[in-house]
Amino acid sequence: MCGIVGHVGAKDSDRSLQVVLDGLSRLEYRGYDSAGVAVGATGGLNVVKSVGKLANLKAELEKLGELPGRCAIGHTRWATHGIPSVENAHPHTSLDGALALVHNGIIENATALRQELTRDGFEFVSDTDTEVVVHLLARTLVEELRRPMPEDEGVTGVAGDPSLGGGAEDAAGVAQDLDRNLDHDQAATSDAKNNSLLTPGIPADSLPTAAALTRAMRRIMSELHGTFTLLAVHEDAPGVVVAARRSSPLVIGLGEGENFLGSDALAFAQYTRRAIEVGQDELAVVTPTHVTVLDIHGNRTEPKTLEVDFSADRATKDGWPTFMEKEINEQPRAIADTLANRLDAEGFLTLDELRIPAEVLRTVDKMVIIACGTAAYAGQVARYAIEHWCRIPVEVELAHEFRYRDPVVTEKTLVVAISQSGETMDTIMAIRHAREQGAKVVAVVNTPGSTISRESDAVLLTHAGPEIAVASTKAFTAQITATYILGLYLAQVRGNKFIDEIQDYLDKLAEIPAKVEDVISRGEGVRQAARMLADTASVIFLGRHVGFPVAMEGALKLKELAYIHAEGFAAGELKHGPIALIEDGQPVIIVVPTPRRPELHRKVVSNIQEVRARGARTLVIAEDGDEAVNECADVVFRVPPAPTLYAPLLAVVPLQIFACELATAKGLDVDQPRNLAKSVTVE
Ligand code: AGP
Numbered sequence: 298m299c300g301i302v303g304h305v306g307a308k309d310s311d312r313s314l315q316v317v318l319d320g321l322s323r324l325e326y327r328g329y330d331s332a333g334v335a336v337g338a339t340g341g342l343n344v345v346k347s348v349g350k351l352a353n354l355k356a357e358l359e360k361l362g363e364l365p366g367r368c369a370i371g372h373t374r375w376a377t378h379g380i381p382s383v384e385n386a387h388p389h390t391s392l393d394g395a396l397a398l399v400h401n402g403i404i405e406n407a408t409a410l411r412q413e414l415t416r417d418g419f420e421f422v423s424d425t426d427t428e429v430v431v432h433l434l435a436r437t438l439v440e441e442l443r444r445p446m447p448e449d450e451g452v453t454g455v456a457g458d459p460s461l462g463g464g465a466e467d468a469a470g471v472a473q474d475l476d477r478n479l480d481h482d483q484a485a486t487s488d489a490k491n492n493s494l495l496t497p498g499i500p501a502d503s504l505p506t507a508a509a510l511t512r513a514m515r516r517i518m519s520e521l522h523g524t525f526t527l528l529a530v531h532e533d534a535p536g537v538v539v540a541a542r543r544s545s546p547l548v549i550g551l552g553e554g555e556n557f558l559g560s561d562a563l564a565f566a567q568y569t570r571r572a573i574e575v576g577q578d579e580l581a582v583v584t585p586t587h588v589t590v591l592d593i594h595g596n597r598t599e600p601k602t603l604e605v606d607f608s609a610d611r612a613t614k615d616g617w618p619t620f621m622e623k624e625i626n627e628q629p630r631a632i633a634d635t636l637a638n639r640l641d642a643e644g645f646l647t648l649d650e651l652r653i654p655a656e657v658l659r660t661v662d663k664m665v666i667i668a669c670g671t672a673a674y675a676g677q678v679a680r681y682a683i684e685h686w687c688r689i690p691v692e693v694e695l696a697h698e699f700r701y702r703d704p705v706v707t708e709k710t711l712v713v714a715i716s717q718s719g720e721t722m723d724t725i726m727a728i729r730h731a732r733e734q735g736a737k738v739v740a741v742v743n744t745p746g747s748t749i750s751r752e753s754d755a756v757l758l759t760h761a762g763p764e765i766a767v768a769s770t771k772a773f774t775a776q777i778t779a780t781y782i783l784g785l786y787l788a789q790v791r792g793n794k795f796i797d798e799i800q801d802y803l804d805k806l807a808e809i810p811a812k813v814e815d816v817i818s819r820g821e822g823v824r825q826a827a828r829m830l831a832d833t834a835s836v837i838f839l840g841r842h843v844g845f846p847v848a849m850e851g852a853l854k855l856k857e858l859a860y861i862h863a864e865g866f867a868a869g870e871l872k873h874g875p876i877a878l879i880e881d882g883q884p885v886i887i888v889v890p891t892p893r894r895p896e897l898h899r900k901v902v903s904n905i906q907e908v909r910a911r912g913a914r915t916l917v918i919a920e921d922g923d924e925a926v927n928e929c930a931d932v933v934f935r936v937p938p939a940p941t942l943y944a945p946l947l948a949v950v951p952l953q954i955f956a957c958e959l960a961t962a963k964g965l966d967v968d969q970p971r972n973l974a975k976s977v978t979v980e
Contacts, residue, residue: 299372299373299375299401300325300371300373300401300564302370302371302372302557302558302565303371303528303530303557303559304320304368304558304565305368305536305583305584305585307554307555307585308536309367310367310585311366313336313369314334314366316369316565317334317370318334318351318354318355318371320371320565321372321564323563324373324560325373325969328767328974329374329375330376330381331346331349331376331381331382331383331385332347332350332353332373333345333347333354333371334372335370335530336364336369337367337532337535337536338367341394341395342390342394342396343364345358346386347383348382351373366535367535369530370398370528370529372386372401374386375974377403377426378407378424379423380424382423384422384423385424387399387425389425389427389430390431391431391432391435392419394532395532396434396438396510396530396531396532397529397531398427398430398527398528398529400426400427400430400525400526400527401525401526401546401978402523402526403524404426404429405522405523406522407426410429410521414429417436419432430517430525430527433517433520434513434514437513437516438509438510438513438531441509441510441512441516442505498586499534499537499582499584503533503535506534507531507539507582510529510534511539511591515595518543518578518580523543524545525542525544526545526546526547528558537582538583539581540558540575540581541575541579542577542578542579545979546561546747547560547575548560548562548573548603548746549581549583549600550562550564551569551572551573551588552565554585555568556583561720561744562603562746570604571602571603572602572746573590573601573602574600574601574751576590576598579591579598604745604746619967619968620765621858621957621968622967624764624770624771625950625953625954626817628774628810629810629811629817631759631760631761631762631771631774632774632775632810632813633810634761634762635758635759635760635775635779635782636782637760639803640800640803644796646786646803648739648756649756650750652754660709661711661791662689663709664689664690664710665691665692665699665710665712665731665736666679666712666713666714666715667699667714667731668695668716669696669697669721669977670769670853671772671850671853672716672717672724672772672773672776673695673715674846675777675846676693676776676780677845677846677849678780678843678846678847679776679783679784680692681842681942682784682843686787686793686794688793696723696726696727700730706735706736707735707736708737710731710735710736711736711739714727714728714738714740714742715741715742716741716742716744717743717759717769717976718975719742719743719746719749720747720978721976721977722977722979722980725748725749728749737754737755738752738753738755739757739783740753741757741759741776741779741780743758743761743775745758757779757780758779759772759775759776759778760775761774761775765968766968766969766975767968768858768970770854774813774946781806785802805943808939812946812947816947817950817954819934823934823951823958824954827958828958830884831963833861834861835861835863836852836861837866837875837883838852838863838866838887839866839885839886839908840865840868840888840948841900842890842894842897842941843942843944844901846865847948847952848865848886850865850952851949851952852864854952854956857973858959858970859963860960860963860965871907871908872907876908876911879908881912882912882913884914884916885908885913885916886917887901887905887917889917889919889920891944892920892923892925893941898925905917906929909929914931915929915931915932916931916933918936918952919934919936920935920936920937936950
């Protein structure tokens with residue numbers, strides 16, 4: 298999805314462009330197809346855009362030489378309205394070039410607004426909804442700049458209504474109003490002086506424009522339908538960024554004498570760990586020394602301060618050729634870190650931020666897991682364990698389908714939202730629907746402070762570290778681990794399992810990281826098989842029980858990374874139709890259950906024989922010592938023995954390595970596959 302970065306530096310600062318480029322580089326893993334920056338310096342804005350990777354943008358900037366600036370905004374675009382082109386790239390500018398804007402989200406009434414603006418004489422150079430926003434903002438800004446100064450006691454600000462027909466105010470008024478609050482606040486909070494949230498600190502020469510731009514931004518928020526994160530800079534207010542958000546993510550990093558903005562805290566994690574969240578339908582006025590957050594009515598809000606959790610070093614390849622390979626190999630640590638420190642002094646399981654009382658959890662009569670993509674497959678794996686441990690029905694629903702099926706959700710439903718990014722719009726909207734129906738929501742996320750974690754009743758963090766490659770690997774195994782912890786926690790609270798049983802399950806889970814390490818060490822055989830299949834047109838994946846979602850995840854990896862048609866089936870479903878796909882040489886990868894579950898094992902072995910008899914090339918994932926597969930497998934990837942419910946944590950690893958190697962053999966970019974975004978922040 299789109300990446301957004303902003304910076305406001307001190308008057309003598311000239312590093313805003315570099316800060317924004319660094320931030321965009323940290324966000325480029327999210328996937329994009331064009332990029333651009335706007336740099337605000339005294340005397341004007343410089344806007345540079347390019348198609349393709351950031352390297353192309355940097356090459357364009359090189360041609361222009363030094364672009365010193367004390368504020369800058371930047372954007373990596375994942376095309377929604379309009380093809381990837383320079384014209385459609387952000388920032389978009391007003392007709393006079395004095396105002397620049399970047400946007401993440403989708404404006405649903407853009408067509409009607411474009412027609413209105415066209416009638417007003419605005420000319421459009423792009424196909425984007427964002428250009429509609431910048432012209433709407435510019436038109437409104439002109440109106441605000443023309444407004445007579447308020448006749449009341451000068452600039453005392455009062456909270457105006459969105460139409461601004463209400464109390465007259467401008468940034469000085471806001472400043473005075475806020476200073477009054479500051480006096481009040483300082484009386485209330487001794488550390489207020491250290492908190493740069495209290496007064497806008499807008500330079501005098503920028504005040505009229507900054508005030509008018511703030512009012513204009515607030516007005517257009519009421520006119521826009523859909524989702525947005527907006528950052529705007531104006532050449533007459535070079536020390537100010539005005540931002541607004543609805544549903545799309547926006548965090549502000551608090552520096553010393555400088556402040557940062559981003560669609561993801563990772564954008565500025567290397568500069569500051571202190572950040573604030575801009576809430577729904579709020580706007581922020583950001584200067585080098587102050588951040589003022591207002592609601593859509595112009596009332597000041599008190600944003601919460603977050604600690605940015607990402608250690609910047611874990612967002613680098615650390616010597617690996619690709620993030621994908623690094624993250625496959627980080628899985629033992631991701632599982633171990635997610636498991637760590639879960640027991641209290643008495644040996645009971647605890648969750649990170651549990652805000653759901655145990656007595657409420659004891660009334661839960663159903664669980665619904667909502668997620669997308671790989672996260673949904675993790676949920677499908679967890680379903681087997683949680684139903685077995687907690688004896689409640691567990692549904693797994695794709696988030697984007699959930700609210701449209703009019704689901705049966707009550708205050709006794711526990712909804713579990715699984716998300717690596719914590720910003721997937723489909724999952725966010727599903728959470729909101731579930732909460733409207735009275736359900737409690739637990740978020741299983743890998744990104745602290747993300748929207749999904751903030752909008753849930755409880756949070757269980759996966760500690761996989763930043764997952765940069767677009768195709769998810771370590772997050773998947775960490776998500777399974779975390780949902781198992783949640784399942785065991787529920788079993789503990791509800792009395793389904795005794796504490797010693799839970800500790801036995803946890804002890805067996807604690808053995809998994811070493812087993813995953815073992816599977817990774819056997820990867821060369823998988824890579825050889827992948828290279829031999831580099832030209833294949835399609836691959837079928839089969840699995841049964843917990844192996845079924847693993848088969849689907851394996852197919853997704855191959856689709857995402859190698860652009861090969863791949864499909865995962867329940868092995869038992871084969872003879873009900875898909876077996877018609879089997880022809881001579883058709884590669885079929887089968888996830889085989891442990892022989893210690895003979896009722897499952899026997900059936901899957903016969904499934905292998907069925908496809909082999911029709912000419913399939915069979916690649917089998919089977920436990921060490923399982924000789925039954927030998928006569929029907931062309932290739933066997935061995936994994937160490939593990940309890941059935943934990944087997945997915947091992948079986949998925951060869952599938953990840955297979956997809957990564959096959960894509961590499963095809964010369965493809967395994968970290969940023971075509972058309973994909975790491976965090977899908979639009980519905
Ligand atoms: C997985 O490889 C994909 N990148 C995608 O399916 C992803 O899992 C899905 O978009 C959900 O993302 P989330 O976990 O950040 O919510």
